[in-house]
Amino acid sequence: VPGPSIGDPDRRIKGLRCPPAVRDDRALADRVNERLVDWAENEIDLYTGEMRKDLLAFDPGRSVMLCHPDAVTFEHLVAAGMLLVGENAVDDYFCEEDYGGSPEGLGARLAVAQAAIDPAHMPPRYAEQYEQALGDHPALRAMRSAMDHFERIATPAQAQRYRHDVANLYLGYNAEGACVQTGRVPSVWEYLVQRQFNNFRPCLTITDAVGGYELPAQIYALPEVQKATALAGNASTILNDLYSLRKEMATQRLHYNLPIVIADEEGYDIHTAFQKAIDIHNELVDSFEAVAAPLAATDPVLARYLAGLSNWLGGNHEWHSGLVGTRYAVEP
């Protein structure tokens, strides 16, 4: 039985349970995109030619506009957009074969990428060369400049939280790279472990900084808050797998993702596996909501943070389903 949505690029994937987006403001998204393009062209010299066109097609302004409806100022949205562009630049240049990335030697490149947002301390004669190296690579310039902007709107503890989430992201990139390099399709549980690291989480957990408030570090660290955060990140990331698979099936370029590992392990055809992955997405959303509801009742700042995660889920769904049909559409 074919799934109702794969290969049907004009509509949302049916059957996804997800909160609705709470705003949609194309003009605001365009203003953010303009700032990001200006930054890419004039401040950090990121991408050239086709790759710069892809930056607009990716529509980062719309992502942050939708995902951070409570952004306290335009500059806060721009900071979120810069981080998103920077994260994608690292993925493009260091991981993705289309842009010259590769699993070969990846771990060494990602350590330097982390040192673009988490300063290394060494004697001055070597520090100079390290500074030079950060300035010489577009993805490193992007992450470093984005982090500078973020630190203007975030407390040190929020910046540290972001560094942790990106360290985890790179652990996930290394895990995926290792599987690609060894030609091994992970089992479903292992894929879900990897995907909790290789995850939108760094985008979600800036919700308070972008909203102009702070969830205190000691609350953020509570196991139940960590669980809610992980579940929201996992749901939004599996949603990305579903939309990506649909696009990739249209273009015949397959990355491994949840439906593919399910099909591989459980012997389903890809359409059935796609439905199973939708079920997993929905279970993650339900679990997030079940964990978040009692937590939200305990503290108003925590309630706002959890609402921010929920807003992010809704905005992210809208962004993914809307990448087709906007003026920045990836596909015709």
Next chain:
Amino acid sequence: VPGPSIGDPDRRIKGLRCPPAVRDDRALADRVNERLVDWAENEIDLYTGEMRKDLLAFDPGRSVMLCHPDAVTFEHLVAAGMLLVGENAVDDYFCEEDYGGSPEGLGARLAVAQAAIDPAHMPPRYAEQYEQALGDHPALRAMRSAMDHFERIATPAQAQRYRHDVANLYLGYNAEGACVQTGRVPSVWEYLVQRQFNNFRPCLTITDAVGGYELPAQIYALPEVQKATALAGNASTILNDLYSLRKEMATQRLHYNLPIVIADEEGYDIHTAFQKAIDIHNELVDSFEAVAAPLAATDPVLARYLAGLSNWLGGNHEWHSGLVGTRYAVEP
């Protein structure tokens, strides 16, 4: 000119500037070792045969006894020892060729290792398999059990700090694995970047938890506190490079380490490069002390934390130089 210390296993490396150890209590170290061996044998079934003997030769009890002179109870020292053993088990089983580790597929194994201390959240039918996998591997059992013990003495924010430091540690392992796999010796600045991740830091930053107090997360995150922490971790890690090189030269098994990358990049013989690495160690210690002194004056809890880092440096030096000559000596 031969360095005064390489190949001279009976003495401390000369010319290292390092704070002195503030206590040395062999009986206490032995008690901790006894607990760790009991744990390895009866709780987590870690190592067999020669590898279990190596656990005692490594003398983790002496490390934590020396490095945490202000441990508030015996159980706090044991928790620190378990983490140290767990970290080494991951390195042994997943990275080190002698124990069956390899750079091949390393990134995937390290993602699962991180999920032993940072729980993955997934639907129950997969969670069961994930639990099973954590129980099936000795290194994963070790890290998970050590983390359980640590969470009894640490606040959630301290546990989160530890997870962040271990994520960075694994980024460093991946970086080293990538260089080994591609046969590339990194330049000195890049090595120092990698080594700030592949670092003793997770052992140092538990100093407050082991001491029975908490450096608040918002203080810990301050850039100058991060800098002091990184410098202390880097100094102690380079010290390890120096002692390891001496041992490895005696056994003809060379890992790449700071003197080797200096010799490779700067064209010195290994003895001169060893001296240059001693200079770098000393510069890192001096920088740590220069950053720490004014910080300590600002807050008594921060002062205690910084003193804890300094104690760790001194204890670590004593431990490294004392591994020869104790009853757990690695070498005769």
